[in-house]
């Protein structure tokens with residue numbers, strides 16, 4: 001059941017995002033578990049202050065640089081990503097010359113087709129990984145995520161994986177691919193195993209990534225390489241965790257624990 005979110009609700013934006021996911025769950029795009037996964041993401045987003053932090057922006061710049069200098073970049077799309085950021089996926093693919101591939105944990109042809117249609121309605125001209133097109137297998141993964149398109153993820157050098165589970169990130173890294181993750185949980189296996197981790201909500205990270213990639217494209221390849229060389233994912237993840245710690249100690253010190261629900265700190 002959907003509700004109309006009141007404009008003046010203090011958590012209106014967060015509720016609107018939930019409604020979008022529910023709508024897309026009903027349409028068969030988001031998996032049941034996708035709703036649960038979103039809840040985990042929300043919890044971390046709350047702790048991070050529901051904004052793009054400095055370390056997230058640093059990772060976004062490194063991600064843009066990696067995509068722009070890649071020979072075969074691919075954006076992997078699952079149910080939640082399609083529901084929340086289809087337009088930005090298409091824009092990012094255009095700016096970085098990347099391919100778009102549907103890759104699902106809870107795989108079914110019906111979901112693949114529904115996601116493909118959503119992406120096409122958002123302007124995508126080609127969507128890989130649907131049905132028999134996902135004819136290759138990633139070694140070492142037992143989940144349905146192992147099925148990939150030979151024209152896409154299998155032969156890609158850089159893969160962007162928003163909202164991922166750790167297994168595939170690890171396997172893709174073992175295959176020698178540069179993996180960029182978008183994950184609000186800086187402690188997740190995905191976050192820890194990726195080459196570049198953007199600890200931010202996909203709804204903020206994706207449009208920002210498009211904007212930064214457009215800017216960096218003008219700056220040229222050498223500048224991109226410089227950004228990549230300077231980026232240290234481990235240190236950057238530690239910065240995100242530090243932000244959570246600092247924010248928590250601040251409210252404990254100030255005794256502002258009351259009313260947190262209405263006033264995210």
Ligand code: PTJ
Pocket residue numbers: 030031033034035036037038039040041042044078079080103104105106107163164165166182183184185188200201202203
């Ligand atoms: O569409 P499918 O079939 O591929 O299934 C997708 C889900 C998300 C169900 C599947 O990949 C899954 O089970 O993922 P996990 O293992 O729950 O991991 C999802 C991660 O994404 C968690 O670490 C969440 O914190 C994070 N997350 C959730 N919502 C967001 C997010 N990160 C960024 N932005 C979000 N909006």
